[in-house]
Amino acid sequence: MKILIKFRNTALILILLFSTLSLPIRRTSWFDIHANFDWQLDPSRLSARLQAGESDWGFVRQSASWARGNSTFIDNILSGIRNSNILNQNSDQVFTNQTLGSDKRFTLRIELNKNYSIASGAYTGNKIFQNRFEIWDPASPATPALQLYFNSATDIDETGALMYYNLAKLNPNGNFFDNNTSTVVETYVNVKPNTNGLRRQVYTWKNAPISSTSISDSGRVVLDEVLEKTQLCFRTAVKINRANLKTLINNATFSGFINGACGGADGDPIYYTLAYMQKFSSPFLTTAKYGWTGGSTKQEGFCAIASTNKNYGLFDNRGFVRDVVALADVPSNYPSPNVGSPNVDDAFNRTFTVSQGSGGSDDTSKAFIDGINSNGNIAFKTSTAP
Numbered sequence: 001m002k003i004l005i006k007f008r009n010t011a012l013i014l015i016l017l018f019s020t021l022s023l024p025i026r027r028t029s030w031f032d033i034h035a036n037f038d039w040q041l042d043p044s045r046l047s048a049r050l051q052a053g054e055s056d057w058g059f060v061r062q063s064a065s066w067a068r069g070n071s072t073f074i075d076n077i078l079s080g081i082r083n084s085n086i087l088n089q090n091s092d093q094v095f096t097n098q099t100l101g102s103d104k105r106f107t108l109r110i111e112l113n114k115n116y117s118i119a120s121g122a123y124t125g126n127k128i129f130q131n132r133f134e135i136w137d138p139a140s141p142a143t144p145a146l147q148l149y150f151n152s153a154t155d156i157d158e159t160g161a162l163m164y165y166n167l168a169k170l171n172p173n174g175n176f177f178d179n180n181t182s183t184v185v186e187t188y189v190n191v192k193p194n195t196n197g198l199r200r201q202v203y204t205w206k207n208a209p210i211s212s213t214s215i216s217d218s219g220r221v222v223l224d225e226v227l228e229k230t231q232l233c234f235r236t237a238v239k240i241n242r243a244n245l246k247t248l249i250n251n252a253t254f255s256g257f258i259n260g261a262c263g264g265a266d267g268d269p270i271y272y273t274l275a276y277m278q279k280f281s282s283p284f285l286t287t288a289k290y291g292w293t294g295g296s297t298k299q300e301g302f303c304a305i306a307s308t309n310k311n312y313g314l315f316d317n318r319g320f321v322r323d324v325v326a327l328a329d330v331p332s333n334y335p336s337p338n339v340g341s342p343n344v345d346d347a348f349n350r351t352f353t354v355s356q357g358s359g360g361s362d363d364t365s366k367a368f369i370d371g372i373n374s375n376g377n378i379a380f381k382t383s384t385a386p
Contacts, residue, residue, distance in 0.1 A: 092109070104137075105138070110131065121377045123360055124359045144380055146170060147381060158191050161190070183206070199225050201223045204220045207373055219372075222236070227340065231277050233342055235348075258270070261302065275348035275350075286314070286335065295366075354367075
């Protein structure tokens with residue numbers, strides 16, 4: 001019994017220990033391109049860190065900030081482009097010595113009507129984008145700090161907008177991803193075909209540094225507007241370095257359980273999966289489900305050990321409400337665990353799977369997650385510094 005208690009208590013801190021993403025539950029801003037920003041770009045909004053009291057559920061409480069930071073940053077860029085009348089000039093423009101949220105100076109460039117044919121980790125094949133916006137650090141000209149491919153500065157359509165960025169270049173004092181200049185985040189946003197305007201955001205990160213405190217090198221987050229734009233569906237799969245996780249938790253009893261419970265050895269990764277449904281109206285009621293696995297089959301709790309299973313978890317705009325909520329005990333005003341389409345169980349079942357197609361924005365399978373770091377499409381596209 002003492003061993004099980006130690007095991008359970010240690011499992012409670014796992015999400016807080018590995019996560020590198022921050023904020024309380026509330027609606028994510030979905031590409032409302034309307035304000036006059038005049039190049040008021042702040043890269044720090046991309047680099048909020050995860051801090052959660054209820055560590056099993058850290059991603060639920062905090063993940064929307066990264067989503068909101070990405071979509072707001074794209075909105076700011078497109079609003080600045082639109083309001084500056086650059087698109088009406090029909091010519092490329094370069095803006096030097098620009099300050100973005102700090103004292104660091106950058107060069108900004110927009111290239112118009114080029115019809116870029118771009119491959120991505122978020123869709124199969126190539127998509128055509130008319131325009132490209134870039135941010136360059138003059139002191140590091142080998143690759144951009146940010147690239148954004150888009151067609152319209154006023155609307156997100158089925159083609160969408162595709163962005164790559166490196167936080168170590170954009171916000172060098174942010175200590176995000178240990179300021180690693182090889183880490184790449186790919187962000188893709190679009191209107192899903194045949195859905196009456198429902199939108200999706202997908203974020204994929206690669207080559208994050210593995211260390212004693214940063215133990216996830218890659219992962220993917222998928223967010224969908226669902227149920228006639230009344231709810232947000234969130235899903236994620238994250239790859240964890242198992243040996244570094246054991247070092248980080250510094251608990252010999254629990255470390256000894258991991259391989260036996262999850263299968264595999266220290267050289268094999270371990271995976272965290274999470275799905276939740278969140279209402280868009282206040283108080284933003286949220287129902288969530290999570291699991292850990294050492295293989296290709298998702299589990300509930302930590303590798304299906306009953307003492308670690310805290311599903312379902314409930315949240316509102318103040319954060320954590322309670323967990324270990326049985327299916328029959330989830331209040332009717334919360335998103336349903338198993339009724340309607342989609343629901344929490346459905347979202348969790350589609351996580352860590354190919355789902356709608358191999359290599360697409362809905363692919364969170366083990367094979368995809370394992371291949372992120374070697375995926376050549378998840379990378380800055382060829383460009384030369386201005």
